[in-house]
Amino acid sequence: MVQKGIDICPKCGGVLKYYDSTRRLVRTKHGRKNYILIQRLRCTKCGSVHRELPNDILPYKHYDSEIIQGVIDGTITSETLGFEDYPCEITMKRWKNH
């Protein structure tokens, strides 16, 4: 995942270009469900696809912070989340070094 407005690949530093967009179901605090639109960006250098993290949508942020905490605690693995949702290793190292 990359923050909205950032167009640099977190894996290799290459330039990200718009790839496609996908609707994603997110859960909010009170068990309600919302669809939000996530744009996907593709790296022109290594070809990896990154989902853009909207920084103006609170429910998604909340969901994401749970993932971050789970990774730090070691309760979330690549098998828990599935390959596409699993944060890249560089990102996780940054979280753990906080």
Ligand SMILES: [Zn+2]
């Ligand atoms: Zn790349």
